[in-house]
Amino acid sequence: MRQPASPIVTKQDSSISGSIFYADAGAFAQQVCEPVLGAGFQPDGRGFHAAARFSLIDCSGAVHLRISPGVLTRPGGLSASMGGHFLVIVLHGPAILATGEEKRLLPPKSVVVIDGDLAFSLALSQEDAGGCVVDWLQLGKTKPPALAKAPGYAVMTSLPLAEYIVGQARLVEPAGGDIGPCQRDIPIFDYIAAAIRDYMAQIETEGPAGDRGLYRSIRAFIVQTVKNPSLGADMLAREFGISKRKLYSIFYDNAASLHETIMTARLEAARRELETGRQKVASVIVDYGFSNSSTFYRNYKRRFGTVPRSR
Known part of the structure; x- marks a missing residue:
């Protein structure tokens, strides 16, 4: 060619x-x-x-x-x-x-x-x-x-x-x-x-307007409860009275991932906390629901392009 x-x-x-x-x-x-x-x-x-x-x-x-x-x-x-x-x-x-x-x-x-x-x-x-x-x-x-x-x-x-x-x-x-x-x-x-x-x-x-409103409500709830280590599909399905299948469908229809949404909310909140200088990295990892430090460091760098540091 x-x-x-x-x-x-x-x-x-x-x-x-x-x-x-x-x-x-x-x-x-x-x-x-x-x-x-x-x-x-x-x-x-x-x-x-x-x-x-x-x-x-x-x-x-x-x-x-x-x-x-x-x-x-x-x-x-x-x-x-x-x-x-x-x-x-x-x-x-x-x-x-x-x-x-x-x-x-x-x-x-x-x-x-x-x-x-x-x-x-x-x-x-x-x-x-x-x-x-x-x-x-x-x-x-x-x-x-x-x-x-x-x-x-x-x-x-x-x-x-x-x-x-x-x-x-x-x-x-x-x-x-x-x-x-x-x-x-x-x-x-x-x-x-x-x-x-x-x-x-x-x-x-004619589309699922209620689902779009529910999607926004779920995202807002995730931000509000980002410190809860139990935050996940089971907790959200119970909180909003829907099945996990419906929950995942709502996120898929909005071109989003439930896991990525929760991870992003936790990372953003953790970053804001570190920027205040009130906590060390180790305590932020625990407070914001991360299962281990390697997961936190890997995803933090992927999201923000730098490793987390306490001020």
Whole structure:
């Protein structure tokens, strides 16, 4: 497949499509990530490869990526340079979405809808020997979904929606490997935008609103009782009068992990306590429900990038 010597560019009322393979992370970032995705990419250091099939039509585009594990980072405020748009990302494997101070573990087949002006990073985990697979779509010139009640993004775990989006995106992908004009006249991006708006409207009016409220209540309870060493699925199921299966389902439907939510709440509380200087690390480990010091140190460093220290 041909590798371009310069960034892929597309102008208003123009189109381009093709397939590319890269073995150099710098060239991939300069020629594809920055001009097409509006993002940077940092591989995890274990080697690099990337294959991309893309179709860019005016302000919209579809990119199918198979890439080494790493982190895609996109700055905010890109509407000024890329036009008004929102992103639709279909994850074929697990990933971690970070926006500001918030991090969310996303299961495979998640559909993430993101305001085009929101800054975020997406950490991609290894799926198989072939790398991480992502469908990344930018939808412009169309009314975005209502993200006002969300923090600039929404996560949906509907497998039919994911399959519909991927199936539609395939219709505008290039048949061969050469880079050239995109000949597709079907308004695929409009279809995808309509499907997302309809799905979001459906879950807002007909979806498990009580479950979303229950999810928020459970998270608040976790924060309040973070010091309780018995905090876990059994305790939460009893407290809220639901089965453990229902409890796990609520977290799954909100693209979250119960274990990670509890662990994160404990780590955040422990960090705040250590920053006050009132307790030593050893006593914080006991007070905040960690089973042993190695678990605490390992997860603390993974979360904050540094080892815990008393002031």
